[in-house]
Amino acid sequence: MWEPIAVPPGLVPPRPITVRAQTIPARGYFAEHAHRWHQIVYATSGVLTVAVEGRSFVISPEQAVWLPTGVRHRVGSLLGAQFRSLWVADEAGRDVAEHPTVFAVQPLLRALILEAVAIAGRESDDGYSGRVATLILDQFRRARPLPGALPWPREGPLVGLCEALYADPADARGPEEWGRELGLSARTLARRFETDMGMSLRSWRRRLRLFRVVELMGGGLSVTETAMQLGYGSTSAFVYAFRTELGSSPQAYIQEQVSGRPRQ
Structure with a gap:
């Protein structure tokens, strides 16, 4: 079961940015809501x-x-996360993006967000906090919009399926096995997955594995350990699949994320 998290009381408009640091426990969530300002x-x-x-x-x-x-x-x-919520005044962020957008976070932007958290609530006579806020917004204006994140079901039996595969990407069960698990025919499950997620279960599973590469290798696992966690039969099979999908080896891709420099 997922447990709701209360929205903090007494919210005031950001000037121009307010930063909140909060731990979200596993299966914790903020119920649907909206703000009178932008949010990162x-x-x-x-x-x-x-x-x-x-x-x-x-x-x-x-x-x-x-x-x-x-x-x-x-x-x-x-599974739980260290949440960083940045509220941005309506006028200050008006030219960043008109619609909900997923952006790539490079090391400089991450460092600026962490600095904004560290100095939150401190008095700044020299205007330092304002300069940090300006740099964060500048970085978002320059950030690379991503074509899409990993799709996720909103409700119904597909939620349990996706949660299980996220927890264990090596789970090799296909539509037939999952259909029996969820009380659906393989054809119904495949059709519902295509309708709700915009792709087949096989394609989504491939996206999931690539998504988790960054999480696992960024957390210190080796290429071989990551390959085994994701259910590949060998390290070479994993490297080949990764290179086919993203055009580089896992090591090169992770290094790009760390350095912030694009591949040549």
């Missing part, structure tokens, strides 16, 4: 589930979601 949804560790505009997806610490003023949304975490 980010986690320094763990994975967040974000539901907005009739769709649901998950983001890793290499991604953040920009939510424009007034957009209704729900945020939670399946």
